[in-house]
Amino acid sequence: MTTTTTTTTTTAPDAITSSELLSVVASRELAARRTVFAGIGLPTLATELAHLTVAPEIEVVYESGVCGAHPSHLPETIADAVLITGAEAVLSMPALFGCVLQGGHIDVGFLGAAQIDRWGNLNTSVIGDWDSPSVRLPGSGGGIEVMANSREVFVVMRRHNPRSFTGNLDFCTTPGPDRALAEGIRPLGAGVTRVITELGILARAGVGEELRLVAVHPGVTVEQVRAATGWDLKVADTVDTVPPPTAAELRLLREDVDPGRVYLR
């Protein structure tokens, strides 16, 4: 407005949307990771941004079977034609799910859910009773396989409230390793290790551990997060404040990753 002659004028911090915040935070968590199984939307933004920043060697494997995509435009779905043209490989379903996923080649799988519990178990099937649900959700898709076979799983949840972060899932579609082990099945991966929300970051290292609050966004209090969580949320000894997106991260996200703001709504 006044006599601003400095450089970063397009990235006023107060203009950061929740999509931008979640994408930037998720991208940082992908540092040093190589193979990511991701859907479309925020995971796409996070992995593309990570590729330009903390994880230059990252490779995205899409649930449609595309590996090493070089899309000319930002894909609208996991099966967008632009993901196929110019891709390094396109796999059949048995190869993708059998060899790549169950064969143990995925470092990080991204999943979403309607409900998550303290162990990182997920519900994507029904709200209410299975036989006569109040909401019929899409179901597992490949979620069960992503959870069972990825080395670790990141969950990005836009809404952080007690209905989504629940003490008791209405239905467990996608179990974490603790539930699997209780049934005598040894899963390959650690299950959910990061949950990234509008309030902060929950984390767990693996089997036997509950999710705990490890970081909050600036201006968010620990009590606020605990109140928004439907179980008695454990809190790490030191709760960090998530550094806000930098001007450089926002510029890459807005100008290089999603200039058409397809997902940056």
Next chain:
Amino acid sequence: MATTDRKDKTMSMKAAIAAFVHDGGTVCLEGFTHLVPTAAGHEIIRQGRRDLTVVRMTADIVVDQMIAAGCVSRLVSSFVGNSSAGSLGELRRRIETGEPAPLAFEEYSHYGMICRYLAGAQRLPFHPLRSYGGSDLPSVNSGLRKVTSPYPGPDGEPEQIYVVPPVNPDVTIIHAQRADRSGNTQMWGLTGIQAEAVYAAEKAIVVVEEIVDDEVIRSDPNRTLVPAHAVDAVVVCPRGAHPSFAQGYYDRDNAFYRAWSHISKDPQRLQDWLAEWVLGTADHAEYVDRLGEEFWAGLAVGEALSLPVNYGRRL
């Protein structure tokens, strides 16, 4: 050189559906977001089939339409959503309220469905997979069962593993870019689970964008994912995968996917849509015409040719 003396299996869509899809039967429609056999689903609606069991990994718009038309009593699937564009209104109504009639739903995961096709195609009694441990799905789906491996696990101890049963549809219908008249079917881009779904079935209908000469197929045999011996009918139906896409032929109609969430939310609007676009058209050619040239120009794609490979020939 003898040209092929294989049987000509080309049929009209009407004749193929009449011959191979019967009331009470199990029909598999495959195509993972790409090459969805929509036109075949519409013809099933036109012919008024009833009490079908539909098997499809990603139950999407065409399945919602078939349910709304009263064709489907049972659905076997691993994802019941309108891609990433929203909900399937009719499917949700039937499951959430049982209105206007209930829908039986057998829920699997993607790899569970894949393994069912693999077991079905190979006529195996089951297929093991490292999924479902700790899930609530086995409590609502008796097809998901746990066995003890006959071999010791990595730690030398007995190993438990889930298995899924084979699926053997009465007929599998897929859509592909091209085939010859005998059914040698070539696909590229996302090829999903189509080949396994065809081999799992008793009969198979292949719907294609175009029929090509034998020489075209034989110039690139590795691209033939479904050979003629597995195919019972070849149906030429250009743009028959709309609103999904055919790589290299036309793009996905993303606007219609978004619109479907609204159309299907209102039962009357959905029935009006079916009356106009499916029951009100004689066949898919009329549906294509009614959409108009300008519409199709909006889904046109440019050229991105693969480079030829050298199969070599003995000198």
